Amino acid sequence: MKRLLLCGLCALAVNAHGQVLSWADIRDGSLYLQPAQNDTVQVRWQPAWQADAVEESLYLLDGQGRLQGERPISRQQTRGEQDWPLAASAGPYQLEVPGYSFRRYSVTHDADTRALFAPAKVHFSVQAQPDTELYFQVPAGEQASLAGKYHGGVRALEVERLGDGRRWHLALLPHQAYWEFERLALPQASTPQVFRLRLSGQGKAAFWLDGSANLFAQRVEHLGPLAQREGQVHLRVGNTRRGSSARLGVNLPYLLPPKASHAVLDEVQPHAAGWYSFVDVLQRKPDYEQAFRRFYLQRYPIDQDITLLAATGRRSVLDAEPTTSAGLDAWLRSATQWPGHALHYLAFSDEPNLSYPDYASYARYFAAMLEQVQRFPGARDAGVRIAMPASSNLVNGPMREGSRERVGLDWARRLLAEHGEGIDALAWHTWMVRDLLATRSYRQQVRAAAELVGLDANGRPRKALLLDQTNISSGSSLSPYEQDTQFAALWWASVAINASADGLLDMLNWFQLADEPQWPKGMIQVHGEGAGFSAKPVALAHRFMQRHWLPEVLSLDNDAFEVDALAMAEGDQRSLLGVNKATRRQQLQVDGLGAACSRAQLQLLGADDPPRTASLDCHQGRAHFIVPGQTLFALTWQTADTHPATRSKEAP
Known part of the structure; x- marks a missing residue:
């Protein structure tokens, strides 16, 4: 039996083997472990929200960054445990809990094993118990700040400098924009300073350090820099051709871009594109899209694109009624006039598994739209192809209640069974893989998609595979530490590499080209009226990747x-x-x-x-x-x- 001596995110416990430290309810973060002697790290998990609809993985790396343990967790494993040995000579280990996690992870190790926790920034990292306490250190000469965000749980950060007892209070306030948060500047000093942090309240907690190492400990003696081994x-490199590399693209705006943006857009050079088409707009203005479609298709080497039907404001739930039918006819007439020889994939809704009341409602709508396209003369000769279902996530369910009944792969399987001959492509969107170590899941997604549609005699998927929208986060749940920094460049490169590794994917699109006021998640930053445009690090990475991107994948x-x-x-x-x-x-x-x-x-x-x-x-x-x-x-x-x-x- 363990006897708890302290409460909170961290707990000091005693068992038959001596003292251990426990970290409770981690949802997103890295735990660095340097054992003083051989140890065992024990991980336990339980469901947080919709865990039965989501696959996850845990990773354990040694001091040189080599993978020592990986634990895939299936949708059925809402509860479970994993133990890994820690050799004193191989640290510091990194135990990674990739966010956004739908489970709560508790970690236990020997109390003498030095442990430092690196929380996520802006996103919540833990579900804290009342009055959780941790320590952090600011080295001499560093100008650090403590930051936090209110996620409906912990409401304030209380800070005490141990050297002189000076205290600060940082209230965490609700904000309309997800990416807004509070920050407390800490005094710069000529000697190292140690601080105690208390999380006021309980529940979801987001706290982190800027300007100094973002590391927190349960014990003061565990503080200090981490060793960084090379x-x-x-x-x-082999000679076997595995297949085709995915065409890299972006989702493009529903308007003709201003001339001032052309130079920075030219740096992106998309080879694929994603669009929305608003059926209510096309009903009123059938030729509305011609100008900007022609601009992009003539200016850039786009040989594949995909269009998601929606209504103004990207409203995704459509019915087979006169406005939708008229808008679709207008789109099909326009498609027969677009320049070039690109394939134009068409999806009848944006993430139906997220938005429609149930599968049956979407299936009825899909069948009606498919029949309308098949009746339209000249559509296939113009390159029009049918993609489905453009689901929110593929192997996992979307972020909503009842997610287990809405897994994208399951909806796609049912549509293929009902309309297989009329479907040309499987399309999906992936969000919330916010950890650089978890981007390997993109390779697993593509393999799952290929398994669903099957392979032909040449080893190619029988239906085109289109990952036509992806980003680090969904909607507006954005962190500027990710979207506007080198992190996005690393993430996008890693996603493209993993998604293309088996030569099975046809299209991969970043969402979206340029920032919008409520969704500043573009490759291009918009500086305001007349202030111009600039390329974010992810755009610079995209340009670098395109320059070295070749059409065939080697082993x-x-x-x-x-x-x-x-x-x-x-x-x-x-x-x-x-x-x-x-x-x-x-x-x-x-x-x-x-x-x-x-x-x-x-x-x-x-x-x-x-x-x-x-x-x-x-x-x-x-x-x-x-x-x-x-x-x-x-x-x-x-x-x-x-x-x-x-x-x-x-x-x-």
């Missing part, structure tokens, strides 16, 4: 967890695009270049610099180079042998 990565062996990479080919051109998601620098060895290694070029894209050429060493056909923390890289070369590589599957 990572070692081994990549081996690649990768022994790293913090570094994602994708090998691509076009003729005798080769590209290895990668991203170091960690703050540690990584030593890379790349095999498979052969004699071409001496001709290879390396480019890096970090947080504060334009793309720069970096040096690499070649030895017996192997490339060796260093990638700094939080940096994209591209290794490019031309093969000496221009004969086609061996194919296990014929590329499309």
